[in-house]
Amino acid sequence: xxxxxxxxxxxxxxxxxxxxxxxxxxxxxxxxxxxxxxxxxxxxxxxxxxxxxxxxxxxxxxxxxxxxxxxxxxxxxxxxxxxxxxxxxxxxxxxxxxxxxxxxxxxxxxxxxxxxxxxxxxxxxxxxxxxxxxxxxxxxxxxxxxxxxxxxxxxxxxxxxxxxxxxxxxxxxxxxx
Numbered sequence: 126x127x128x129x130x131x132x133x134x135x136x137x138x139x140x141x142x143x144x145x146x147x148x149x150x151x152x153x154x155x156x157x158x159x160x161x162x163x164x165x166x167x168x169x170x171x172x173x174x175x176x177x178x179x180x181x182x183x184x185x186x187x188x189x190x191x192x193x194x195x196x197x198x199x200x201x202x203x204x205x206x207x208x209x210x211x212x213x214x215x216x217x218x219x220x221x222x223x224x225x226x227x228x229x230x231x232x233x234x235x236x237x238x239x240x241x242x243x244x245x246x247x248x249x250x251x252x253x254x255x256x257x258x259x260x261x262x263x264x265x266x267x268x269x270x271x272x273x274x275x276x277x278x279x280x281x282x283x284x285x286x287x288x289x290x291x292x293x294x295x296x297x298x299x300x301x302x
């Protein structure tokens with residue numbers, strides 16, 4: 126599914142018809158989607174730059190996991206929430222590994238993060254400087270700091286290390302099962 130979605134997205138990106146093309150997935154009641162079922166969307170924007178408010182440091186962070194040309198990190202400067210994970214790769218060959226890491230991250234978000242109380246997430250995709258990036262964002266009711274002032278919040282470094290350890294234990298158990 127990821128390969129199909131990215132091929133379709135790149136087709137629109139390369140068509141020249143749009144100023145920008147967005148690819149994302151909604152899942153769960155808090156995800157902000159207009160449909161109740163999980164779904165991916167590719168949206169072509171003719172007159173708007175969807176990346177206008179995106180900065181390079183939105184994708185940097187503490188390395189969470191690394192394998193076969195794919196890096197997962199916990200965002201140092203999350204766009205909206207306390208915890209955002211970026212999965213970054215730059216070749217088609219790395220896409221199966223990236224897909225697996227995205228799946229494992231989503232399973233962690235839904236089953237372990239916030240004591241398993243998170244029931245919604247978004248996946249946001251970016252292609253920047255020949256890198257593919259999938260930002261995994263657990264979703265809750267939005268923070269008033271963000272809604273009213275566009276002020277994002279983040280965890281301190283100690284808690285980021287705690288989440289990293291939980292994540293590594295979680296995926297280790299998935300891979301052993």
